[in-house]
Amino acid sequence: MKQLLYSLLLKLLHLLFTCAELVYGAVQRLMWQFSRVPVTPPLADICANGQQLAKRPEHLGVIIVEKDICWQTLADIILWSTAYGIHYVSLYDRSGRVRAGSEQQLRPHLERRRRALFGAVPCTVSLMEGGAEPGPTANGHSGDGDGQYHVSVALLWEPDGVGDMVAAARRLCSEVASGARRADSIDRHMFGDQLRAAAAWPDPALAIKLGPVRALLGYLPWQLRLTEVLDAPPRRPLLYRDFHRLLTAYGGIQQRMGT
Numbered sequence: 001m002k003q004l005l006y007s008l009l010l011k012l013l014h015l016l017f018t019c020a021e022l023v024y025g026a027v028q029r030l031m032w033q034f035s036r037v038p039v040t041p042p043l044a045d046i047c048a049n050g051q052q053l054a055k056r057p058e059h060l061g062v063i064i065v066e067k068d069i070c071w072q073t074l075a076d077i078i079l080w081s082t083a084y085g086i087h088y089v090s091l092y093d094r095s096g097r098v099r100a101g102s103e104q105q106l107r108p109h110l111e112r113r114r115r116a117l118f119g120a121v122p123c124t125v126s127l128m129e130g131g132a133e134p135g136p137t138a139n140g141h142s143g144d145g146d147g148q149y150h151v152s153v154a155l156l157w158e159p160d161g162v163g164d165m166v167a168a169a170r171r172l173c174s175e176v177a178s179g180a181r182r183a184d185s186i187d188r189h190m191f192g193d194q195l196r197a198a199a200a201w202p203d204p205a206l207a208i209k210l211g212p213v214r215a216l217l218g219y220l221p222w223q224l225r226l227t228e229v230l231d232a233p234p235r236r237p238l239l240y241r242d243f244h245r246l247l248t249a250y251g252g253i254q255q256r257m258g259t
Contacts, residue, residue, distance in 0.1 A: 040076075040240045043083060043117055049244055050084030054251030057205035059088035061227065063219045066211030069097055070236040073210065075109040078125060079117055080243050082151040088201050089153045094217040096157035099129055124150035154201070158218045206250045208232050208243075228253050 041049075050056065060081050062074065074091060081089050091098045098106065106127070114123055154160075175181040203223040209216070209231050216229065228250055233242050 043121065046080060046083040053247055056084055056086055058202040059204045060086050061090045061092065061204035061207035061219065063207055063209045063216055064093040064098065064211060065209060065213035065215065065217055071105045071109040072113065072237040074106060075113045076238060077243060078110065078151060078153055079113055080240060082123060082149045087151055089151055090156055090204060091153060092156040092219040094158045099155040099157055102127055102155055122148045126152045128152060128154045208246055
């Protein structure tokens with residue numbers, strides 16, 4: 001009898017918590033919908049904001065766990081990151097929608113938003129699929145990083161996460177089985193070198209999650225072990241002030257590295 005009462009109580013609490021979350025989200029969306037949307041600051045102000053941050057991630061991850069992709073939000077995050085001096089951005093969508101829509105959706109939004117923010121200032125954005133070589137950039141340059149502002153963007157999906165780890169483990173096992181490598185020579189550094197997603201990049205120090213799902217859905221599980229994950233507000237497109245607040249919050253986080 002007691003177990004039944006406990007079970008009913010837990011279910012009731014879960015129901016109340018879920019309802020509270022739904023009501024809170026609905027109220028927030030209504031407030032943002034009717035609030036005055038500020039204009040994105042000029043490039044010089046954004047760069048100044050970036051310089052004032054306590055710290056900046058070398059590699060910023062964006063984890064998309066929402067049903068509909070807001071392409072303007074992705075383009076803005078890439079370009080704001082570029083203005084902040086962040087040179088590596090990875091976009092992760094489990095089902096590969098970002099990679100599939102990179103030509104028809106992401107590039108046009110990048111070009112349009114780049115013209116609005118950077119104007120005639122050189123800005124190089126190199127799009128990469130997983131660990132592949134950079135493709136043509138958003139402003140038509142070759143992607144050699146000769147612009148005043150430049151960023152490399154990895155377009156990742158599920159095989160670049162867990163799938164990449166499985167493939168790396170199989171390669172190492174095959175080398176051990178063939179006698180090309182000793183089993184006791186394998187350590188975490190060697191395993192990390194075998195991973196091909198965002199190869200030669202620093203691990204993401206910060207990941208911004210877009211969407212209400214409380215899961216990362218396979219985003220670079222090996223590289224994620226020291227990553228700070230912050231949730232973006234649900235409004236779309238994301239506002240610059242939201243992005244700046246997330247980066248400011250990251251600057252105030254003290255990473256203890258497990259100590």
